[in-house]
Amino acid sequence: MSLPESPASTEFPEFPDGFLFGTATASYQIEGAYDEDGRGPSIWDTYSREPGRVAGGATGDIACDHYHRYREDVALLGDLGVDSYRFSVAWPRIQPEGTGPANAAGLDFYDRLVDELLASGISPAATLYHWDLPQALEDRGGWRVRETAERFGEYAALVADRLADRVDRWMTLNEPFCSAFVGYAAGAHAPGAREGRGALAAAHHLLVGHGLAVRALRAAGAREVGITLNPDRLLPATDSPADLAAVRRAETLHNDVWFEPLFAGRYPEHEAGTWGELADGSYRREGDVALVAAPLDFVGINYYRPITVADAPYHDPHPATRTAVDIRAEESWRDDVRHTTMGWPVVPHTFTDLLVDLAKRYPALPPMLITENGSAEADTVEADGRIHDTDRIDYLRSHLDALAAAVRAGVDVRGYYVWSLLDNFEWARGYDQRFGIVRVDYATQQRTPKDSYHWYRELIAAHRARTHAQPRTPGTRTTPGKDPR
Numbered sequence: 275m276s277l278p279e280s281p282a283s284t285e286f287p288e289f290p291d292g293f294l295f296g297t298a299t300a301s302y303q304i305e306g307a308y309d310e311d312g313r314g315p316s317i318w319d320t321y322s323r324e325p326g327r328v329a330g331g332a333t334g335d336i337a338c339d340h341y342h343r344y345r346e347d348v349a350l351l352g353d354l355g356v357d358s359y360r361f362s363v364a365w366p367r368i369q370p371e372g373t374g375p376a377n378a379a380g381l382d383f384y385d386r387l388v389d390e391l392l393a394s395g396i397s398p399a400a401t402l403y404h405w406d407l408p409q410a411l412e413d414r415g416g417w418r419v420r421e422t423a424e425r426f427g428e429y430a431a432l433v434a435d436r437l438a439d440r441v442d443r444w445m446t447l448n449e450p451f452c453s454a455f456v457g458y459a460a461g462a463h464a465p466g467a468r469e470g471r472g473a474l475a476a477a478h479h480l481l482v483g484h485g486l487a488v489r490a491l492r493a494a495g496a497r498e499v500g501i502t503l504n505p506d507r508l509l510p511a512t513d514s515p516a517d518l519a520a521v522r523r524a525e526t527l528h529n530d531v532w533f534e535p536l537f538a539g540r541y542p543e544h545e546a547g548t549w550g551e552l553a554d555g556s557y558r559r560e561g562d563v564a565l566v567a568a569p570l571d572f573v574g575i576n577y578y579r580p581i582t583v584a585d586a587p588y589h590d591p592h593p594a595t596r597t598a599v600d601i602r603a604e605e606s607w608r609d610d611v612r613h614t615t616m617g618w619p620v621v622p623h624t625f626t627d628l629l630v631d632l633a634k635r636y637p638a639l640p641p642m643l644i645t646e647n648g649s650a651e652a653d654t655v656e657a658d659g660r661i662h663d664t665d666r667i668d669y670l671r672s673h674l675d676a677l678a679a680a681v682r683a684g685v686d687v688r689g690y691y692v693w694s695l696l697d698n699f700e701w702a703r704g705y706d707q708r709f710g711i712v713r714v715d716y717a718t719q720q721r722t723p724k725d726s727y728h729w730y731r732e733l734i735a736a737h738r739a740r741t742h743a744q745p746r747t748p749g750t751r752t753t754p755g756k757d758p759r
């Protein structure tokens with residue numbers, strides 16, 4: 275096996291006073307209880323039942339059974355000592371058909387979860403959309419149509435109305451790149467479409483939905499409001515002008531579609547060069563960009579690995595059937611470093627480079643929170659029942675070192691959430707990929723903290739001791755040292 279690019283330090287990386295530590299999860303990946311208490315079907319219930327879509331034919335029907343075991347999971351968070359926990363709200367629990375009044379039992383679940391977190395001194399951070407669109411809305415066009423954005427604004431108002439008094443930070447969307455382009459162009463996520471213009475329209479309507487949700491959250495008095503994006507670090511395969519031009523197109527597809535409207539108040543400059551006539555903007559309305567660019571309190575950044583990009587011919591020579599991810603660019607993983615079981619290369623310095631570049635490119639960028647970072651590894655349970663996941667610890671340590679370097683370089687980052695608290699349903703990869711710092715035995719639902727959990731716990735304790743932070747007090751709220759507003 276090849277070695278990591280650079281060995282991680284053995285000391286704990288240091289972060290400023292008030293820096294938040296947390297872990298993250300998402301509803302469909304952990305909750306299970308897919309048909310309880312009035313929950314309606316989501317696009318992932320449908321997609322995961324289609325033969326060949328998900329490894330091993332897995333579904334989120336049971337997942338980690340968190341819906342019933344959330345108290346045990348919050349206790350794990352309490353022992354870990356995190357400041358904050360990022361979870362997502364399942365839209366189909368709140369509006370089983372995607373429209374109309376709230377299903378009280380659905381809201382009750384998140385109410386209980388939030389209260390349990392607060393009772394443990396953990397600050398709740400809620401994502402409104404982590405990919406589980408009500409199937410009824412997909413049946414009417416999904417994110418391809420503007421109506422879904424409008425319904426999303428209404429859904430945001432229902433959730434905020436119930437929880438804004440207790441949730442400290444809100445993320446409207448998680449990784450809209452995946453919703454739009456993996457779901458509607460590559461066909462590798464629900465709803466499994468392979469489209470051109472439909473995917474570009476979806477990207478735009480996701481942004482409009484974000485803007486409407488921000489409005490609803492503000493109207494409900496939400497404390498901190500943001501969005502979670504997954505900007506990619508895109509590296510040219512060679513320095514040839516053709517490869518550099520391919521990177522430019524990939525930047526448009528992965529990053530500019532989101533960052534330009536949100537943080538520069540304009541549509542991407544290179545969209546015509548990336549998509550030609552597909553990017554006709556016919557799905558846009560006057561005033562949209564102002565709606566999308568409304569100021570945020572933070573931007574959530576999810577980061578895992580860099581992508582290598584090379585110039586390539588179109589996969590589909592026919593413009594009429596070409597998908598929006600077919601942009602004359604071939605994406606691959608570099609092979610001279612260690613890979614996680616996802617096949618992703620471990621190159622921590624690209625995390626620093628990405629954050630420094632984003633801060634430079636977007637002067638109006640609000641403070642960042644790293645809302646996901648972590649690795650899937652081939653964990654084994656030893657005879658003593660322990661999981662010595664040293665590869666995951668190396669990954670986390672080296673990425674936290676890289677993050678600390680970005681902070682020292684002046685990037686305003688206020689917190690970090692490990693993905694993930696629990697092993698869980700890794701979308702099209704099913705249950706084979708384990709990202710948790712807590713192992714889940716899916717046959718028994720037994721939770722076992724891995725060595726990485728204990729390591730993260732020590733890191734948090736060392737940070738508190740160094741910054742003389744007060745220990746968390748159950749029943750009180752933990753907020754970041756600085757107010758990002």
Ligand code: IFM
Nearest residue numbers: 300303449576646693700
């Ligand atoms: O599991 C996912 C998560 O839902 C979104 N971000 C990436 C993670 C790992 O693939």
